[in-house]
Amino acid sequence: MKAGRYYGPGDIRVDDVSDPIPKLEQVKIRVVNGICGSDLHAYLTNVPLYASSEPHAITGETVPVTLGHEFSGTIVDVGPGVDATKWTPGTNVVVEPLFGCSKGDCLSCSSGTRNICPLGGSIGINGWGGGLSEYIAVDLRYVHALPKGVSLEVGACIEPLSVAYYAVKRSGFTAGQTVLVIGAGPIGLFLLKVLRSIDPTGTIIVSEPAAIRREFALEHGATQVINPKAEPVPAAIKRIIAPGVHLAFDTAGIQVSLDACLGSLRQRGTCVNIALWETKATLDVNLILGKELNFTGTLGYDRVHPEVIALVAAGKITGIEKLITRRIALQDVVEDGFKRLLSEKEKHGQSFHMYV
Structure with a gap:
């Protein structure tokens, strides 16, 4: 499959990589992704928290990593240990990408606030795949079902909305x-x-x-x-x-x-x-x-995705789809996504591109 991978500031490439295979308690998702403002900053300069040449404390990954942490998608396969009657292929979902170390002696993780774990990170920033790809395999604990009536495009906006x-x-x-x-x-x-x-x-x-x-x-x-x-x-x-x-x-x-x-x-x-x-x-x-x-x-969010999804589904927060500037293909994500957003920043009221 193709994936938009971050090698460092000014260097994002669309590479051919192996399709992910869902492991224990993982689902494989066909992805819809939004381009984030922090990704734009990372494209311009070294940004703290983004992958580097040093292995990440949890993922162990170094650059290049697949970008994209604002994404939704459709389940296409499930790994061992997943309840296939609940998480069936065809189910639309949104991924909550922030993760912590999950160690018992970590005050942040043991209290549930994995967003401020000192060793923490994010899918699509520090490894474990990302939304700028055709598919991703994700641990089920980071996956939330999208209610009927909430589109995948709106689903990809749940992360920044959170x-x-x-x-x-x-x-x-x-x-x-x-x-x-x-x-x-x-x-x-x-x-x-x-x-x-x-x-x-x-x-x-x-x-x-x-x-x-x-x-x-x-x-x-x-x-x-x-x-x-x-x-x-x-x-x-x-x-x-x-x-x-x-x-x-x-x-x-x-x-x-x-x-x-x-x-x-x-x-x-x-x-x-x-x-x-x-x-x-x-x-x-x-x-x-x-x-x-x-x-x-505030650093990202702390266990609010279900609340946000419920508000959107109930019509309490509306008009999200109007914030999407344009839809682009994955192979065009560098020229028509990152570079266009940066060169035409003053022209875009929304400045939010969507890869579909």
């Missing part, structure tokens, strides 16, 4: 609180979807330098948008909401976006960093101290 859902859940957001979202890329737009599922009419302001993305944010639930190139974000927030916002989510992961979040908060407000940073950040600790601000980060 990132947004988990961040909102961790923030403690409740209806009536004012919110700032920095960045209207895929995660920023998914944040809008989740926030609107909780509060359909509240104030949600989005800061985004690209005009088409600002328009898209308005279309998908933003109350108002800010152009940070035209006006400093904290000044704009104070003009709109004098005390500042209750919550700020940073999806950009650069110093100016972090400063904008903290500077836009009201007293005892909360900043949630979702972005994976390429460099170290500097925190204005005196600002945090003086306003008694809360600052936290």
